[in-house]
Amino acid sequence: MNDEAVLSLRRLVRRFRSGDEIVTILDGAGLELRAGEIVALVAPSGTGKSTLLHLAGLLEAPESGEILVGGRSAGRMGDRGRTEIRRDEVGFVYQFHHLLAEFTARENVMMPQLIAGVGRREAAERADGLLRRFGLGHRLNALPGKMSGGEKQRAAIARALANRPHVLLADEPTGNLDMHTSGIVFEELLRVVREDGVAALIATHNEALAARMDRRVTLRDGVVIAL
Numbered sequence: 001m002n003d004e005a006v007l008s009l010r011r012l013v014r015r016f017r018s019g020d021e022i023v024t025i026l027d028g029a030g031l032e033l034r035a036g037e038i039v040a041l042v043a044p045s046g047t048g049k050s051t052l053l054h055l056a057g058l059l060e061a062p063e064s065g066e067i068l069v070g071g072r073s074a075g076r077m078g079d080r081g082r083t084e085i086r087r088d089e090v091g092f093v094y095q096f097h098h099l100l101a102e103f104t105a106r107e108n109v110m111m112p113q114l115i116a117g118v119g120r121r122e123a124a125e126r127a128d129g130l131l132r133r134f135g136l137g138h139r140l141n142a143l144p145g146k147m148s149g150g151e152k153q154r155a156a157i158a159r160a161l162a163n164r165p166h167v168l169l170a171d172e173p174t175g176n177l178d179m180h181t182s183g184i185v186f187e188e189l190l191r192v193v194r195e196d197g198v199a200a201l202i203a204t205h206n207e208a209l210a211a212r213m214d215r216r217v218t219l220r221d222g223v224v225i226a227l
């Protein structure tokens with residue numbers, strides 16, 4: 001672990017049109033994530049958690065402010081540079097697994113690697129290793145339709161980590177699971193992320209899960225504050 005920020009969000013402003021009005025959701029939001037640090041983003045519904053994660057993952061652009069990933073400023077990059085950073089540096093986990101239904105667990109975890117140019121054999125080995133770490137060694141060839149909710153979400157987390165990202169962004173990663181399964185899957189996510197030294201920003205409504213992370217932040221009036 002070192003003290004270098006792998007993700008810096010600086011003075012982010014994001015507005016949306018709502019009918020005739022312009023609503024400012026983020027109003028100078030800033031956050032730094034150091035290598036290996038796991039941060040919980042805990043805030044009421046509608047305060048901008050998903051918006052902040054989308055900006056951090058370069059899925060959309062802020063009206064103003066700066067986003068640095070691995071010290072590189074995304075604002076100064078073209079679409080191609082942003083796409084590369086998204087692919088190589090950032091992993092995403094959503095509430096819904098978004099696995100491809102016609103591909104097995106192994107193939108789903110291979111997919112981002114193949115897109116990044118990794119060979120089939122190496123991608124399959126990495127996929128199997130990751131899935132095993134999530135207790136899915138017996139489900140490598142299972143199709144998502146045959147997997148339980150917890151298994152699918154584990155596979156989705158493995159896929160997010162497939163390209164060895166420095167940053168993992170997760171939006172209610174266990175929000176679709178029952179409380180018991182959610183706790184177990186969450187524990188596994190934290191274990192693997194810690195073992196690999198990945199920095200993570202995880203939005204959750206669940207205070208008990210948030211308490212297991214390194215620090216907690218919230219959004220208030222469009223800015224990030226420590227809890």
Ligand SMILES: Nc1ncnc2c1ncn2[C@@H]1O[C@H](COP(=O)(O)OP(=O)(O)OP(=O)(O)O)[C@@H](O)[C@H]1O
Nearest residue numbers: 016017018025043044045046047048049050051052
């Ligand atoms: N593309 C959009 N167009 C218009 N308004 C939007 C858009 N995206 C988000 N918003 C609005 O911005 C606000 C924040 O939304 P966001 O999804 O970031 O909140 P959240 O904190 O993640 O909420 P939840 O916990 O319910 O997921 C909401 O009022 C939402 O309606």
